[in-house]
Amino acid sequence: MKELEKCEICPHNCKVNRAQGQIGRCRCNDKIKIALVSTHEYEEPCISGKNGSGTVFFSNCNLNCIYCQNYDISQLGKGREITIEELADIFLKQQAKGVNNINLVTPTMYAYHIIEAIKIARKNGLNLPIIYNTNGYEKVETIKALDGYIDVYLPDIKYYSDILSKKYSNVDKYFEIATKAIKEMYKQVGQATFNEDGIIQKGVIIRHLVLPNHLQNTKHILKWIKENLGDIYVSIMAQYFPTYKAKGDSLIGRKLTKKEYKEIENFLYTLDLKNGYIQELGEHEEEYVPEWDA
Numbered sequence: 001m002k003e004l005e006k007c008e009i010c011p012h013n014c015k016v017n018r019a020q021g022q023i024g025r026c027r028c029n030d031k032i033k034i035a036l037v038s039t040h041e042y043e044e045p046c047i048s049g050k051n052g053s054g055t056v057f058f059s060n061c062n063l064n065c066i067y068c069q070n071y072d073i074s075q076l077g078k079g080r081e082i083t084i085e086e087l088a089d090i091f092l093k094q095q096a097k098g099v100n101n102i103n104l105v106t107p108t109m110y111a112y113h114i115i116e117a118i119k120i121a122r123k124n125g126l127n128l129p130i131i132y133n134t135n136g137y138e139k140v141e142t143i144k145a146l147d148g149y150i151d152v153y154l155p156d157i158k159y160y161s162d163i164l165s166k167k168y169s170n171v172d173k174y175f176e177i178a179t180k181a182i183k184e185m186y187k188q189v190g191q192a193t194f195n196e197d198g199i200i201q202k203g204v205i206i207r208h209l210v211l212p213n214h215l216q217n218t219k220h221i222l223k224w225i226k227e228n229l230g231d232i233y234v235s236i237m238a239q240y241f242p243t244y245k246a247k248g249d250s251l252i253g254r255k256l257t258k259k260e261y262k263e264i265e266n267f268l269y270t271l272d273l274k275n276g277y278i279q280e281l282g283e284h285e286e287e288y289v290p291e292w293d294a
Helices: 084-096 108-123 140-145 162-169 174-189 215-229 258-271
Strands: 032-040 053-058 080-082 102-105 130-134 152-155 200-209 233-237 276-278
Touching (some): 053 084, 080 084, 084 102, 108 140, 200 215
Parallel strands (some): 053 102, 102 130, 152 200, 233 276
Antiparallel strands (some): 032 053
């Protein structure tokens, strides 16, 4: 695969020869690595619905978030290697289970493998919407290459501040890079459309995880969305809990308080963002982290 010979798939532009087994910032070589295939019932209602979302969790990541809830696979690389043909077969087996969609979780590093797998699966009867569930740290060129293969983009916007993106995920210019990529996603698939059961078929939903002690970060992001993308769908998540290297951190070493989350709820309503979801503040978020059985 020529795109791996001088890898510039993500904004790190490592230029390593993954085709020859070299490892880039994302810790990936030329093989696809997955950690879990599952039917996910806890995505947004328009994704999971009654039948669940057909998730494929990919191992490794091009970010290094110190609070990653899936750090066993994103940072420690737990999982198993599979071929493109095996990935295509996974898509078809998920469809046979009756799921609403194929949900590719942290797919960035394998974008070109995924394109080939979708081609094979479609030739063999795959007709479900494909969801690209990403941390948002994407290159516009890679998103353009996915045109025609991805139906729904589910990107994060994690940070407005470069200081926070460097401190918590070890990347520069996150907001600038993520927002350019999201504009390209929206240009491709347009405003969200749904079937008669309310399941999304095409469109973009921007996710944002609210971090404790960083409410201004959230407010800046929501304001940008309102001013630049209007009625795009937004999903505000309250599921943060301190894990991995965030345990004991002076600012993010705790969960959100009810007062913090209520402040974000109130701000959201003042912006009059019309479309999307706001997660309830829970108490046992740790229980929803999957077991990574590859």
